[in-house]
Amino acid sequence: MKLVLSRDGLSRKKLAEEHIAEYYGLSYQQVSELIGISIRTLERHRRENKPLSPVQSDRLLRYARVAARTEAVFENTWAAQNWLKRANPALGGEIPMYLLDTEMGAKQVDDVLVRIEYGVYS
Structure with a gap:
């Protein structure tokens, strides 16, 4: 399902940039x-009901996946949001x-989350 969403581009109905932005406390x-993409292009996509490109969709889905993992590790939405938005010495x-x-950057973030989860954070 995620592969299809990513390849086809997230449509406005499936989208989620607003939901993800709101839930994770992100600005547009x-x-x-x-x-x-520029904020103007994002606004135009919204106005014209245009889907995001496969690359843009993949990036948004990647963020949602890692953000959900971060929330699971910290067991708190606010703590997860805060951690994702602050400079990290381990990174x-x-x-x-x-x-x-x-994907390489997401893997680095995932690796740090695993270390936090298992108590070997450095």
């Missing part, structure tokens, strides 16, 4: 940065949410 600017001072534009 942050969402546009996450998926790699070389990078902000986790901004590493999620690539």
